[in-house]
Amino acid sequence: MKRVAVIVVLLIGLLLAWAVRDFPSWGDPHAPASSSPVSSHFISSTGVDTEVPNMVTAVLADYRGFDTMFETVVVFIAGLAVVSILRGGPRRRTRDREFVVNFEPDLIVTNTVRLIVPVIQIFAFYVLAHGHVSPGGGFQGGVAMGASFILIALSWDLKTALARFPLDRCFTVAALGIVIYAGIGLLSMFLGGEFLDYAHLAEAFPVSPEMARYHAMLGVEIGVGFTVTAIMFALYASLSTDGRMRDGL
Amino acid sequence: MFEEGSIFTQLLVERLNYFIYVVLLLIGLWAMIAKNNLIKKLIGMSIFQTAIILFYVSIGVKEGATIPIYLPEHDPHASHGSAEHNDAAVSGPQVLEVSEVSGYTNPLPHVLMLTAIVVGVATLGLALSICLRIYRGYGTVEEDDLLLKLEQEDSRNAGGFKKRRPRKRPSSTKASSGAAQAVSSEKSKSDRAGQGNRRSRSKSPAKKTQSSSTSDGKKPARRRPRPKKPKERDS
Numbered sequence: 304m305k306r307v308a309v310i311v312v313l314l315i316g317l318l319l320a321w322a323v324r325d326f327p328s329w330g331d332p333h334a335p336a337s338s339s340p341v342s343s344h345f346i347s348s349t350g351v352d353t354e355v356p357n358m359v360t361a362v363l364a365d366y367r368g369f370d371t372m373f374e375t376v377v378v379f380i381a382g383l384a385v386v387s388i389l390r391g392g393p394r395r396r397t398r399d400r401e402f403v404v405n406f407e408p409d410l411i412v413t414n415t416v417r418l419i420v421p422v423i424q425i426f427a428f429y430v431l432a433h434g435h436v437s438p439g440g441g442f443q444g445g446v447a448m449g450a451s452f453i454l455i456a457l458s459w460d461l462k463t464a465l466a467r468f469p470l471d472r473c474f475t476v477a478a479l480g481i482v483i484y485a486g487i488g489l490l491s492m493f494l495g496g497e498f499l500d501y502a503h504l505a506e507a508f509p510v511s512p513e514m515a516r517y518h519a520m521l522g523v524e525i526g527v528g529f530t531v532t533a534i535m536f537a538l539y540a541s542l543s544t545d546g547r548m549r550d551g552l
Numbered sequence: 553m554f555e556e557g558s559i560f561t562q563l564l565v566e567r568l569n570y571f572i573y574v575v576l577l578l579i580g581l582w583a584m585i586a587k588n589n590l591i592k593k594l595i596g597m598s599i600f601q602t603a604i605i606l607f608y609v610s611i612g613v614k615e616g617a618t619i620p621i622y623l624p625e626h627d628p629h630a631s632h633g634s635a636e637h638n639d640a641a642v643s644g645p646q647v648l649e650v651s652e653v654s655g656y657t658n659p660l661p662h663v664l665m666l667t668a669i670v671v672g673v674a675t676l677g678l679a680l681s682i683c684l685r686i687y688r689g690y691g692t693v694e695e696d697d698l699l700l701k702l703e704q705e706d707s708r709n710a711g712g713f714k715k716r717r718p719r720k721r722p723s724s725t726k727a728s729s730g731a732a733q734a735v736s737s738e739k740s741k742s743d744r745a746g747q748g749n750r751r752s753r754s755k756s757p758a759k760k761t762q763s764s765s766t767s768d769g770k771k772p773a774r775r776r777p778r779p780k781k782p783k784e785r786d787s
Contacts (some may be wrong), residue, residue: 304586305586307585308585308586309581309582309586311581311585312578312581312582312585315578315581316574316575316578318575319574319578319677320563320571320574323563323567323570323571323574324559324562324563324567325568326570328566328567329567329569329610329613330613330614330615331614331615332614332615332616332617332654334611334614336611336612336658336660336661337612337614337617337657337658340657341660341662342659343650343653345658345659345660346620346648346653346656346658346659347648347653349622349654349659350626350627356621356622356627357620357621357622358620358621358622358656358659359620359621359659359663359666361659362659362660362663363663363666363667366730367663370667371667374667374671377671377674377675378670378671378674381674381675381677381678382593382677384678384681385677385678385681388682388685389681389685391582420767424785435629436621437621438619438621440665440666442667442669442670443666445670446670446673450743482570511625528755531670534674535673538673538674538677540683541677542677542680542681542684545684545688546681546684
């Protein structure tokens with residue numbers, strides 16, 4: 304088996320090394336990816352279509368909004384699947400795996416975390432809300448937010464973290480995020496546009512179409528942030544306790 | 553060895569970044585194929601994924617360009633709130649010139665990888681949970697142990713079944729295989745046989761004879777007869 308694997312890997316390696324010669328060199332401004340009409344269209348017309356200076360956010364939440372919505376749904380479904388895989392089912396040989404951690408939260412660690420967690424959460428909100436004008440957005444802010452809850456679980460215990468963010472609330476929040484995202488899409492549909500065509504929100508709110516896109520992107524990113532926060536913490540809580548939601552790390 | 557134009561120069565000097573991704577990708581691939589431990593396979597998968605992400609990000613690099621966020625002087629809507637830019641708003645937003653476009657990197661690879669990283673974390677969590685479940689069921693995540701245990705379990709089930717059941721059944725359940733075309737009286741009989749099978753909750757001898765006829769001799773035919781039963785009930 305190993306010999307076959309080595310042969311296969313070496314063959315693929317040779318092929319890839321051969322193909323590497325055709326790739327553009329590092330930072331070549333005339334590389335196909337950089338000079339393609341799609342990328343120059345995104346660069347040149349993002350500022351015209353929207354008021355968002357960050358092109359990455361504009362492409363993520365507006366031009367490719369449909370894609371991002373279903374990426375969020377993938378995250379949500381992965382969280383649901385993890386919990387349903389780990390929670391159900393028979394538990395054989397639990398006895399020899401059951402171990403009780405007699406674990407006293409460390410004074411220095413908990414006090415440091417007590418100081419750090421609010422800063423992390425405020426920074427997560429900043430990254431989320433400022434994703435239009437600076438690097439950031441829903442995914443990044445959501446991960447930072449989820450990490451703050453994981454930090455609480457690591458420094459005290461999972462029970463403390465779950466008291467602040469119970470698992471069922473995790474899924475409420477995650478579903479709420481998707482509802483926000485799809486709701487903004489549906490709202491723009493009811494206002495006469497297509498699904499996720501935010502410019503039509505300007506008909507309901509006293510803003511220009513470009514500004515409507517700006518705010519709709521913020522709303523969409525908030526939805527993404529909700530889902531990612533909740534699912535990151537749900538993943539940690541389920542995986543670290545084998546779905547039992549007690550003991551564990 | 554490193555003279556101009558040789559393959560080593562091309563690989564290790566001019567395109568070193570791609571070479572690194574290829575090496576990372578191969579490490580991941582090798583781990584996925586050759587490693588025995590499911591967790592190590594997952595680590596390999598993550599390394600593979602990282603190689604792809606690095607590849608995309610390096611495609612987005614453009615010399616002499618800045619990050620894909622408008623500089624204040626290029627933002628067609630200008631800085632919000634400042635009064636002196638009102639004239640720009642009156643004349644309407646202008647599309648960037650070609651020379652200005654080349655001053656920004658391509659946003660698309662960053663967008664794609666941004667979502668790929670988070671979705672990768674979620675799917676990795678899913679894979680880990682499946683590993684945990686496997687460990688719960690079989691007490692191991694080593695692949696060869698796992699296959700051994702699966703085989704043992706299958707053969708134990710098959711052996712245990714033979715003891716419980718006399719070998720009269722095959723003839724009656726054999727009729728059930730042709731139940732779709734059979735007349736109704738025969739069908740009711742085969743239905744009873746099907747119920748009996750379901751109650752016993754293990755493979756029937758009829759399945760075994762069928763599976764051996766389809767040259768699937770090694771594996772006890774556990775899955776094979778399942779789809780048959782609903783078909784009988786439907787007809």
